[in-house]
Amino acid sequence: MRAAGGGDPAGASPLAGGLDRGTCMGSERMEMRKRQMAAAPETPGAPPTQHPVGDRGSNACCFCWCCCCSCSCLTVRNQEDQRPRRASQELRAEDLPACEDSPAPTLEEVHAWAQSxxxxxxxxxxxxxxxxxxRTEFSEDNMLFWMACEELKKEANKGMIEEKARIIYEDYISILSPKEVSLDSRVREVINRNMLEPSQHIFDDAQLQIYTLMHRDSYPRFMNSALYKDLLQSLSEKSVEA
Structure with a gap:
């Protein structure tokens, strides 16, 4: 017969001990289950796990699922995208008309260039x-446009006038052209209206604007350029030697 107030020597009830042991065993089972699932190979024939990438898949590279990565795959892709652009720029440079045929300038002519x-x-x-x-200032298109307008003025055939006017418009007037020259809106509106029936003088106002631009902007720099000074010095030295 137990004394009053007596109980389990450890001071814990059987119910509490059972709960503690059950909880520990349950935790162990869950841990073992996790390990088994992690170590288990994929079932043969089962489809691979799909990653929900949505619309970003087309922008992602072979290893990354995000479109903001900067790995080598995207670098190569960006380089490939730039190749056609560089090629088109090189083709445009090759298509530029050759310089005009002319004898070498004399010393007197080069001196005259500085006068006006x-x-x-x-x-x-x-x-x-x-x-x-x-060309060194990337503004050669101004001269090319002026020269094209001069050639148009010499044309007498109506069909050729329309064809040359169309080419000049597409090359130098259209806002979509990489060789577009700088013109004010008034001149552009007049040209757009007259393109329905172009004449030899359809670009006269535009040609004058570009001529004035070259005169005021580029001509002073040309006179102070190494290109002009070297040419003048070379001709001067040849004149002295002669």
């Missing part, structure tokens, strides 16, 4: 030298 822009532009040698300078 008109004297520079009136001779093929002057236009060639100025055009070479414009």
């Amino acid at each position: 822009f008109d004297k520079l532009m009136i001779t093929p040698a002057g236009r060639n030298a100025f055009r070479e300078f414009l």
